[in-house]
Amino acid sequence: MKPGNEAELAELVAGAAGPLRIMGGGTRDVGRPVDGTALSTAGLTGATLYEPGALTLVVRAGTPLAEVETVLAGEGQRLAFEPMDHRALLGTTGAPTIGGAVAANVSGPRRVQAGACRDFLLGVRFVDGQGRVIKNGGRVMKNVTGYDVVKLMAGSWGTLGVLTELSFKVLAIPETEMTLVARGLSDADGVALLSTALGSPFDVTGAAHLGQGVVEGGARTQVRIEGLAASVAYRRDRLTALLPGVEAVEGADSAALWREVRDVDPFAGQPGSVWKVSVRPSDGPVLCARLGTLVTGAIYDWGGGLVWLRGPEAGDGGASRIRAEVATLGGHATLVRGPEALRRQVPVFPPETAGVATLTAGLQAKYDPRGVLNPGLMG
Amino acid sequence: MQMPEPNASVLARKDRVVARLREALSAAAVISDPAETRAYECDALTAYKCAPMAAVLPASTQEVSAALRICHEEGVPVVPRGAGTSLAGGSLPTADSVVLGVSRMTEVLETNYPDRYIRVQTGMTNLSVTGAVEEADFFYAPDPSSQLACAISGNIAMNSGGAHCLKYGVTTNNLLGVTLVQMDGTVVEIGGAHLDAGGLDLLGVICGSEGQLGVVTEATLRILRKPEGARPVLIGFDANETAGACVSDIIRAGILPVAIEFMDRPCIEACEAFAKAGYPMCEALLIVEVEGSEGEIADQLTRIVAIAEQHKPVALREAGDADEAARIWLGRKSAFGAMGQINDYMCLDGTIPVSALPEVLRRMGDLSAEYGLGVANVFHAGDGNMHPLILYNANTPGQLELCEALGAEILKLCVEVGGCLTGEHGVGVEKRDLMLHQYAPEDLDAQMAVKDVFDPAWLLNPAKVFPLAQSEARRVAAE
Ligand SMILES: Cc1cc2nc3c(=O)[nH]c(=O)nc-3n(C[C@H](O)[C@H](O)[C@@H](O)COP(=O)(O)OP(=O)(O)OC[C@H]3O[C@@H](n4cnc5c(N)ncnc54)[C@H](O)[C@@H]3O)c2cc1C
Ligand SMILES: Cc1cc2nc3c(=O)[nH]c(=O)nc-3n(C[C@H](O)[C@H](O)[C@H](O)COP(=O)(O)OP(=O)(O)OC[C@H]3O[C@@H](n4cnc5c(N)ncnc54)[C@H](O)[C@@H]3O)c2cc1C
Numbered sequence: 001m002k003p004g005n006e007a008e009l010a011e012l013v014a015g016a017a018g019p020l021r022i023m024g025g026g027t028r029d030v031g032r033p034v035d036g037t038a039l040s041t042a043g044l045t046g047a048t049l050y051e052p053g054a055l056t057l058v059v060r061a062g063t064p065l066a067e068v069e070t071v072l073a074g075e076g077q078r079l080a081f082e083p084m085d086h087r088a089l090l091g092t093t094g095a096p097t098i099g100g101a102v103a104a105n106v107s108g109p110r111r112v113q114a115g116a117c118r119d120f121l122l123g124v125r126f127v128d129g130q131g132r133v134i135k136n137g138g139r140v141m142k143n144v145t146g147y148d149v150v151k152l153m154a155g156s157w158g159t160l161g162v163l164t165e166l167s168f169k170v171l172a173i174p175e176t177e178m179t180l181v182a183r184g185l186s187d188a189d190g191v192a193l194l195s196t197a198l199g200s201p202f203d204v205t206g207a208a209h210l211g212q213g214v215v216e217g218g219a220r221t222q223v224r225i226e227g228l229a230a231s232v233a234y235r236r237d238r239l240t241a242l243l244p245g246v247e248a249v250e251g252a253d254s255a256a257l258w259r260e261v262r263d264v265d266p267f268a269g270q271p272g273s274v275w276k277v278s279v280r281p282s283d284g285p286v287l288c289a290r291l292g293t294l295v296t297g298a299i300y301d302w303g304g305g306l307v308w309l310r311g312p313e314a315g316d317g318g319a320s321r322i323r324a325e326v327a328t329l330g331g332h333a334t335l336v337r338g339p340e341a342l343r344r345q346v347p348v349f350p351p352e353t354a355g356v357a358t359l360t361a362g363l364q365a366k367y368d369p370r371g372v373l374n375p376g377l378m379g
Numbered sequence: 380m381q382m383p384e385p386n387a388s389v390l391a392r393k394d395r396v397v398a399r400l401r402e403a404l405s406a407a408a409v410i411s412d413p414a415e416t417r418a419y420e421c422d423a424l425t426a427y428k429c430a431p432m433a434a435v436l437p438a439s440t441q442e443v444s445a446a447l448r449i450c451h452e453e454g455v456p457v458v459p460r461g462a463g464t465s466l467a468g469g470s471l472p473t474a475d476s477v478v479l480g481v482s483r484m485t486e487v488l489e490t491n492y493p494d495r496y497i498r499v500q501t502g503m504t505n506l507s508v509t510g511a512v513e514e515a516d517f518f519y520a521p522d523p524s525s526q527l528a529c530a531i532s533g534n535i536a537m538n539s540g541g542a543h544c545l546k547y548g549v550t551t552n553n554l555l556g557v558t559l560v561q562m563d564g565t566v567v568e569i570g571g572a573h574l575d576a577g578g579l580d581l582l583g584v585i586c587g588s589e590g591q592l593g594v595v596t597e598a599t600l601r602i603l604r605k606p607e608g609a610r611p612v613l614i615g616f617d618a619n620e621t622a623g624a625c626v627s628d629i630i631r632a633g634i635l636p637v638a639i640e641f642m643d644r645p646c647i648e649a650c651e652a653f654a655k656a657g658y659p660m661c662e663a664l665l666i667v668e669v670e671g672s673e674g675e676i677a678d679q680l681t682r683i684v685a686i687a688e689q690h691k692p693v694a695l696r697e698a699g700d701a702d703e704a705a706r707i708w709l710g711r712k713s714a715f716g717a718m719g720q721i722n723d724y725m726c727l728d729g730t731i732p733v734s735a736l737p738e739v740l741r742r743m744g745d746l747s748a749e750y751g752l753g754v755a756n757v758f759h760a761g762d763g764n765m766h767p768l769i770l771y772n773a774n775t776p777g778q779l780e781l782c783e784a785l786g787a788e789i790l791k792l793c794v795e796v797g798g799c800l801t802g803e804h805g806v807g808v809e810k811r812d813l814m815l816h817q818y819a820p821e822d823l824d825a826q827m828a829v830k831d832v833f834d835p836a837w838l839l840n841p842a843k844v845f846p847l848a849q850s851e852a853r854r855v856a857a858e
Contacts, residue, residue: 051732051733051734052631053627053628053630053631053733053734054627054630054732054733054734054763055630056732075631076633105575105580107575111574111575112574115548115552116574116575118580118583119548119551119552128825132821132825133821134821134822134825135818135819135822136822136825136826138797138798138799138817139732139797140730140731140732140762140763140797140798140799140802141730141762141763141764142540142544142549142730142759142762142763142764142802142803143730143799143801143802144537144538144587144801144802144803144804144805144806145799145800145801145806145810145814145817145818146806146814146817146818146822146823146826146844146845147584147587147588147826147829147830147844148538148551148583148584148586148587148588149584149825149826149829150583151551151580151582151583151584151586152579152580152581152583152584152829154580154583155575155576155579155580156579156580160579171635172631172632172633172635173633174633175633192493195493195494198495198604199492199493199495199604200604201516201604201605201606201607203606228634228675228678228679228682230674230675230678231671231674231675231678231679234672234674234675278573278574278575278577279573280491280494280496280572280573281493281494281495282493282494302574305494305573305574306574330571330572330573331571331573332573332576332577333577334577349577349578350577350578352577352578353567353568355565355566355567355568356567356569356578356581359567359579359581359832359833360578360579360581362831362832363579363828363829363832366828366829366831366832367825367828378578378579
């Protein structure tokens, strides 16, 4: 089913006799597999408002991400949360949509400085499980009028409603970017370097470490600065003095280093399960040390706080050991890539504490009482 | 302002409720003498007052949980309270309620500089959080003007902003985790020192829920390294439109100042008379502040001045040193005090798209003439968050009502041009009855559904946020 507008979509959801599988660009084979009728948002496209002088974009949810980025680039602006393109990692095709990125609350390396996808989302329109059209938030940057259901919808993976329209705060593309790169550091030393950089006054917008064996030339630790040319040059000098052994990489070469991290490129085409772990930055290397040979590669983003792990495909894909260690440190682990059989066998999303699980189930029952929207995907 | 009738059976059980609370906490932590409960009768929206049945001041999450469990069993409404600086009546009690204040919970629980966070009890004031990390040159970014007094708990409940949120975001963008005690006493940990939720973003909906989903007792907050320096420039224009266009051009140019503040003529005149900051007399003033090293500041200010000059400013003053910077901020910082000197005033908080600024200021002027009450404007122009101050005389009968009616018209205007009723102060009781101007009944229903899940008995912070007629069916069903 591919409705052409919001009203048609609402009618289809209201009349659904059974489970619906919500699709954006269908580029992700996501979560616990859902058996249901496919409902595509690909018919809901286009920007409905774009005011560069107010840094605001309102866009229909089925609009391809690439189209959104082209429109913004035309005015020298961008989505600052740097959404990932996961097609290579997951081996899928299709055109990722802005609705899919929001449904997954997908944020890239700039998350450490600028914020997550949810932090840039100013308003939503969506169709709930009973086919009602609901709006929350708006198009202005500061808004505390009523509860912030906008945040709840970001990262709800289509289980609370089908997003139809989204408004964003966008930002200017900076004049210059530069990356300072160190080579051959251990995971602990690499993350310590990132911590020093992020704890400096020099406004670092990316901080990643690719562990031994992940890319050619040994471990790579990288720190990004962006802004006006003179400011970037100044901060390069100050950071170079602060971080021993770093070398500057500029322009397109710098951008390529971050695309690689954003899209988890080094794990594309490599065998194994892929886990996305969120922990305190300094706990990233601790976790990997404890997991030992269970993981065959680690990419640390967000200063060490986001760890992409390549684990086994066999057995439980590493689920029980990874989750047990994460539980002792505080944080959560999501299975981002794995064969369908594995995703049916182990929970894809992190198991919740009893209190949180009760609240989650309660919200899903309120927003989708018949259980027709991506049922079981997050469960 | 309509409030629900106090529940007579709850009032009749006051002695038993108080005795149970005293037994569970300590005698000193429970206040029930009417002479003392008066201290909790209002917040900074002093037009509305109602003393609670009792107040409790627990010292720990366990005590909060115990107090809530008792109130839940007894069917007693609970009004969470931080420092009572809400401008929206967010912590206004009802006569049958127990106020639960976190003012005794002021400890720093953990400070971690390598991972850039601090964990605190939520009774700590906003400014004392920055105070706790200043030794290492760190700070907590959200900085409401009330930061000396307001508590982190109130900041979280209202999702408060501040002068620097154009660059650093508001509370929700700087909050990593909370300990939440639900009305039935259940304690839940949400988020933590890591980033982003693994499942639904419950933290996102708790922040800004105005004390209606649970009592927040502890919070993990993101802290940042202080910038090397900061400096403002003052720019005067002969028309509001021109100042508005200049704001838009600065933003488009890709310079991200930490603050862009806007003052109109009535406000400039009042501030000048009060603080004598040496402001030029003109129709509109902008204060634009940038951060960084000396060189970075100079570079950004040069670009901003070049943009401003295209709009033919009537005054332009760059701060050469800290002293001049302080003088530029002096007038702006004393704006509320200055207004208070000449009049009673009501402070509004609507947000508008920046592009609608000239139209809104013009129509606000028309409304002001129509109602015969002066309106002065001082606001965060970078993000469109306006603070129109309506001047009135509280001693003249009928003026408060007239002022409220004008305030409602101005907020409806904000919504009409694509904005909202409140940008940072919250709905509370003040804007409760305007909610249907911004949201359709089903939109409010989706919000109230969240409360159904967190507080099925509908006992937490009664009669706030949602129009009473909209919530009535749910409240009746919960009884
Ligand atoms: C478990 C898991 C975790 C992942 N985590 C990340 C991550 O953290 N970062 C990252 O970059 N990528 C992640 N991915 C990949 C990511 O999900 C996608 O690639 C995405 O951005 C694709 O966009 P799409 O339009 O193709 O969405 P689709 O693949 O079509 O849909 C993605 C999800 O969003 C839902 N959805 C799509 N559109 C709407 C809508 N309009 N309203 C409501 N729901 C909608 C779908 O039901 C589906 O659950 C993850 C994948 C998996 C399997
Ligand atoms: C002079 C002045 C200037 C101001 N400037 C600004 C400004 O620049 N920006 C801005 O955003 N606001 C501003 N405010 C408004 C106010 O200071 C903020 O809303 C502040 O966050 C309220 O904090 P508080 O601790 O005083 O909360 P209170 O007034 O005590 O309570 C506010 C709300 O929080 C709830 N609450 C309190 N504690 C808890 C808890 N533990 N758990 C759950 N809910 C709780 C209450 O029920 C109530 O709904 C200003 C106010 C004044 C008087």
